[in-house]
Amino acid sequence: MAAVEDVIFLGAGASASEGAPVQKDLFCEFFRTDRTNSSHPENIGRLAKFFRDFFGIDVRDPLSDTMFPSFEETLGILEIAMDRGESFRGYSIATGAPDVQTIREDLIFLIALVLNRTLQNPKGHHRELVNRLEREGRMLCTAFISLNYDILIDNALTELHPGIDIDYGVEFTNYHRECNWQIPRRECSVFLLKLHGSLNWLYCPTCISLTLTPREREVARLVEHTIPCAQCGMPMAPIITPPTFLKGMKNYFLNQIMHTSYEVLKNAKRIIFCGYSFPDADLLVRYLLKRLELNYDPRPDILVLNSYEGKRQASKVLEEQRYKRFFRNKDQVRYLDMTFSDFCRNGVG
Numbered sequence: 084m085a086a087v088e089d090v091i092f093l094g095a096g097a098s099a100s101e102g103a104p105v106q107k108d109l110f111c112e113f114f115r116t117d118r119t120n121s122s123h124p125e126n127i128g129r130l131a132k133f134f135r136d137f138f139g140i141d142v143r144d145p146l147s148d149t150m151f152p153s154f155e156e157t158l159g160i161l162e163i164a165m166d167r168g169e170s171f172r173g174y175s176i177a178t179g180a181p182d183v184q185t186i187r188e189d190l191i192f193l194i195a196l197v198l199n200r201t202l203q204n205p206k207g208h209h210r211e212l213v214n215r216l217e218r219e220g221r222m223l224c225t226a227f228i229s230l231n232y233d234i235l236i237d238n239a240l241t242e243l244h245p246g247i248d249i250d251y252g253v254e255f256t257n258y259h260r261e262c263n264w265q266i267p268r269r270e271c272s273v274f275l276l277k278l279h280g281s282l283n284w285l286y287c288p289t290c291i292s293l294t295l296t297p298r299e300r301e302v303a304r305l306v307e308h309t310i311p312c313a314q315c316g317m318p319m320a321p322i323i324t325p326p327t328f329l330k331g332m333k334n335y336f337l338n339q340i341m342h343t344s345y346e347v348l349k350n351a352k353r354i355i356f357c358g359y360s361f362p363d364a365d366l367l368v369r370y371l372l373k374r375l376e377l378n379y380d381p382r383p384d385i386l387v388l389n390s391y392e393g394k395r396q397a398s399k400v401l402e403e404q405r406y407k408r409f410f411r412n413k414d415q416v417r418y419l420d421m422t423f424s425d426f427c428r429n430g431v432g
């Protein structure tokens with residue numbers, strides 16, 4: 084494997100450029116479109132009740148001006164309850180009603196469904212990026228750190244370049260089964276480190292293993308709540324954590340990915356943030372970058388390209404401040420007025 088020179092961080096803006104709804108529109112998008120043509124009335128019924136009970140939202144109403152909570156706060160509340168072994172009135176197992184764990188899985192199903200629909204025909208920026216890197220001979224000295232659950236970059240890497248293997252920084256049970264995914268070959272693998280999990284991974288909490296699901300079936304498999312682990316037969320669960328929720332990092336595999344990200348970043352010459360607004364609440368990424376900044380020399384150049392059509396000047400200014408405020412060496416931070424699609428096509432030069 085060639086030494087990594089560029090690390091590309093993919094934030095929500097990168098997926099949004101391909102047609103994915105931004106976080107704040109996820110729920111609205113679901114209840115407006117997916118609710119009516121879904122073949123999973125049970126999940127939808129539970130989610131409708133959940134939004135009514137927890138946030139006073141009647142999803143049958145016209146939704147144009149409904150204020151939905153963010154995905155993150157919704158999932159975060161449920162994760163904390165599970166972590167503390169606590170529950171809410173009407174949501175405990177004893178009452179026979181859906182418990183917190185079930186609602187959590189329904190929410191992940193919801194996200195999988197929305198992303199699957201909206202990203203069925205992506206505009207192709209991720210593919211363009213992969214193509215350009217290959218053309219420039221930079222594919223093998225580039226690593227990706229994705230903060231997204233979707234599999235846009237995964238698909239771009241596998242579809243366009245069968246000669247390249249994705250190294251997710253963790254081991255999958257698939258590697259040990261015949262005619263399945265192969266262990267990435269060192270000499271031609273590219274790191275794709277997904278700090279918050281991925282829609283095409285399933286986690287077995289019994290034998291502590293991860294399984295990659297074939298991409299065309301990932302959503303369908305998520306909906307069937309009991310997919311047995313190929314190793315031990317016990318049920319597997321999706322592995323997706325909201326960015327601000329630190330508990331996710333207690334997970335063995337996400338921890339490994341965090342560690343590998345650090346190892347990859349420490350040799351990087353450039354870190355390129357794409358469509359990542361660097362929110363204050365995203366503490367794990369901040370922690371990772373601060374450790375890097377203090378522990379290693381020389382420090383990489385930080386490039387930020389977050390622009391999109393119609394982005395207001397005021398939010399650009401605030402965003403640039405957020406980046407510059409955080410890093411110690413301000414002059415190494417270059418905030419470029421460039422969109423993700425520009426970067427995919429032309430690079431930063």
Ligand SMILES: [Zn+2]
Pocket residue numbers: 287288289290291292312313314315316317
């Ligand atoms: Zn298992």
